[in-house]
């Protein structure tokens with residue numbers, strides 16, 4: 001019988017986590033769970049309701065009462081809050097550059113981790129984020145830490161924005177990504193960190209397909225996912 005395990009993918013912004021996690025999940029017939037989307041949704045809601053990012057209790061209360069839904073489409077993760085589709089809004093720089101200030105709070109992370117663990121309870125997920133291997137799924141069958149140089153990650157985001165017809169400034173993107181890396185890895189609760197048992201993959205000079213195939217081979221070697 002085919003056993004369905006959980007796979008954790010962590011790493012800094014632009015390392016390719018969401019693109020690769022989605023493709024890996026499709027290849028394994030698993031469910032992809034984008035935990036960054038959950039923190040983005042709360043940040044968007046806090047902006048809309050003008051909640052101060054330093055007010056941990058108000059943010060926690062907002063998260064408790066909002067109806068957050070994730071669903072997968074061929075293009076990625078669709079996000080709704082209180083039945084309003086905010087899939088594209090949460091990818092705007094105005095949200096991206098503020099998420100780390102919301103995600104740093106312990107009370108927020110506790111609620112998010114509980115929701116994420118519930119989503120993965122039955123196995124068969126590929127979950128990506130910052131603390132999946134260290135805090136959300138410490139018992140995941142296979143853990144990856146994807147990385148790439150900051151220049152490569154900024155250049156990937158730059159290309160992505162140009163293709164979408166957005167204005168894009170490579171130098172500014174590099175500064176924003178570096179600041180987010182710093183905030184995410186230096187925060188007190190569940191910082192971005194490679195789990196000791198995670199496999200680090202430097203994707204700087206790898207194509208998306210190369211990374212997906214490499215991860216797929218590792219999953220087949222490390223976990224019993226054969227038919």
Ligand code: CDP
Nearest residue numbers: 013014035036037039099100103129130131
């Ligand atoms: O796609 P990208 O890597 O740029 O970001 P994301 O995965 O959507 O995550 C956005 C932000 O949410 C991160 O910079 C973290 O501050 C936060 N995050 C987190 O703290 N923990 C997670 N498991 C996922 C995201």
Ligand code: CDP
Nearest residue numbers: 013014015016017018019156160206207208
């Ligand atoms: O989720 P994360 O922030 O780690 O990265 P992503 O959003 O999956 O990838 C950022 C951009 O890099 C996307 O436009 C991907 O298509 C691209 N990418 C790439 O060019 N080469 C890779 N090996 C992985 C991703």
